Amino acid sequence: MAYKFVDNYRxxxxxxQLVNNLEKRGIADKRVLQAIGKVPRHFFFDExxxxxxxxxxxxxxxxxxxISQPYTVAYQSELLHVSKGDKVLEIGTGSGYxxxxxxxxxxxxxxxxxxxxxxxxxIQVLPYxxxxxxxxxxxxxxxxxxxxxxxxxxxxAGAPFVPELMLKQLRYGGLLVIPVGDEKSxxxxxxxxxxxxxFERIELDTFRFVPLVGDQAW
Ligand code: SAM
Numbered sequence: 001m002a003y004k005f006v007d008n009y010r011x012x013x014x015x016x017q018l019v020n021n022l023e024k025r026g027i028a029d030k031r032v033l034q035a036i037g038k039v040p041r042h043f044f045f046d047e048x049x050x051x052x053x054x055x056x057x058x059x060x061x062x063x064x065x066x067i068s069q070p071y072t073v074a075y076q077s078e079l080l081h082v083s084k085g086d087k088v089l090e091i092g093t094g095s096g097y098x099x100x101x102x103x104x105x106x107x108x109x110x111x112x113x114x115x116x117x118x119x120x121x122x123i124q125v126l127p128y129x130x131x132x133x134x135x136x137x138x139x140x141x142x143x144x145x146x147x148x149x150x151x152x153x154x155x156x157a158g159a160p161f162v163p164e165l166m167l168k169q170l171r172y173g174g175l176l177v178i179p180v181g182d183e184k185s186x187x188x189x190x191x192x193x194x195x196x197x198x199f200e201r202i203e204l205d206t207f208r209f210v211p212l213v214g215d216q217a218w
């Protein structure tokens with residue numbers, strides 16, 4: 001497939017402005033801001049919509065799904081506290097934009113998407129952009145047990161509850177970031193695994209994600 005990816009002054013300037021706006025909204029982690037400043041978000045849009053790519057909004061990417069709002073991506077990335085070399089499971093690849101941010105933060109990323117068309121697109125576009133996560137197609141609500149344990153797990157779709165199977169795939173000291181609620185709104189939840197059956201849960205701000213659909217989900 002032939003891609004036409006250019007990153008001109010207009011896009012670079014808009015990206016810088018987006019980073020400034022995210023900082024003003026309270027994103028403080030400089031590494032996260034740098035990653036947002038680096039990944040060309042317009043590459044995930046059809047060229048017709050490049051003028052929308054650096055607005056702080058979610059945007060349709062086909063099949064009823066969205067590329068997450070930059071603020072949401074920054075917020076979840078900040079909560080994950082990614083260290084270089086962390087093994088991160090991402091559930092809901094979507095466009096792959098969040099995946100690129102995690103890779104820029106130095107993570108080794110295992111990412112799973114349930115919709116084949118999105119999966120097919122990301123396995124071509126991300127390597128073309130120079131990003132190399134481990135891609136999986138399937139129901140991520142059960143995690144990916146074959147590759148567990150993970151240092152971090154990030155869920156980018158709204159879950160009705162925290163799947164037990166995901167918790168079991170965290171290493172001790174590992175962290176899960178997951179939006180939990182009903183179809184209309186979810187609370188961002190972080191869960192730290194402190195022992196075999198010991199977890200510390202914190203509930204944070206309200207968001208609205210597309211639903212996590214699967215065996216351990218809607
Ligand atoms: N962070 C992504 C981005 O920036 O493009 C946005 C992800 S989108 C909000 C949520 C994604 O989760 C959708 O692509 C959806 O198909 C996927 N999804 C929903 N349920 C899933 C499941 N059980 N396993 C894997 N992916 C799932």
